[in-house]
Amino acid sequence: GCSSLTEILIPKGVSTIDSRAFEDCINITSIIIPDSVKRIGKYEGGILWGSVFEGCKKLESIELSAKLKYIPDSAFRGCRNLKKVVLPNEVKEIGGFAFNGCEGLETITIPSSVKIISVDYAFGGCAKLRFQTPAGTYAEQYANDHGIPVVNIED
Numbered sequence: 001g002c003s004s005l006t007e008i009l010i011p012k013g014v015s016t017i018d019s020r021a022f023e024d025c026i027n028i029t030s031i032i033i034p035d036s037v038k039r040i041g042k043y044e045g046g047i048l049w050g051s052v053f054e055g056c057k058k059l060e061s062i063e064l065s066a067k068l069k070y071i072p073d074s075a076f077r078g079c080r081n082l083k084k085v086v087l088p089n090e091v092k093e094i095g096g097f098a099f100n101g102c103e104g105l106e107t108i109t110i111p112s113s114v115k116i117i118s119v120d121y122a123f124g125g126c127a128k129l130r131f132q133t134p135a136g137t138y139a140e141q142y143a144n145d146h147g148i149p150v151v152n153i154e155d
Contacts, residue, residue: 003027006058012036017052019072024055029081030062037065041072050075050095057081064088071098073118080104089113096120105129110139112155117142 001024008022008031019042022028031053033040041050050072053059059079066088073095076082082102086109087094096118099105103125109132117139123129123146130149133139143150 001025006030008032010034010037015039018042019049020051020054022053022056023051025053026055026057028053028056029058029060031056031059032063033065033068035066038067039070040068040075041070048072048095050098051077054078066090069093071095073097073120074100077101083107085109087111087114092116094118094122096122097124098122099126100124102126103128107132107151109133109153110137112137112139114139123148 005025006027010033012034013036015038017040040052041048051074054074054077056079058081060081068088069090069092071094074097076099077097078101080103083104084107089111093116100121105126106128112134115138131143132151132153134155135152140150
């Protein structure tokens with residue numbers, strides 16, 4: 001809820017960003033997460049909880065760590081000015097409501113490593129969204145099943 005925070009540059013060496021760390025920081029416009037970060041969110045009761053950047057309404061750009069394996073529940077929920085996301089090649093799972101309410105989200109690049117996308121409205125309210133993913137991937141099937149346009153790219 002830090003309303004005067006406009007940009008985040010996580011220092012190299014940080015390995016984890018906990019749940020709700022930047023939730024409702026409504027004026028953040030840019031985030032860079034270095035490759036030292038291996039996890040965003042928190043494991044509790046066998047579930048990876050997120051909401052790390054939920055409600056960052058002015059967030060326009062994000063650079064994700066190449067080491068991330070999971071995008072947790074509600075990680076970017078309500079980031080309505082986010083336009084483009086490129087998921088790293090290590091990501092295996094996208095949690096429920098992860099990008100829900102990101103109404104400005106136009107493209108998300110999803111690598112073939114993604115094997116799970118939650119059925120719990122991971123991309124609910126993203127009317128402009130199209131997936132960029134290699135042909136024959138789980139993400140392509142998910143998009144087809146949920147009426148999301150797909151552009152096939154090289155892996």
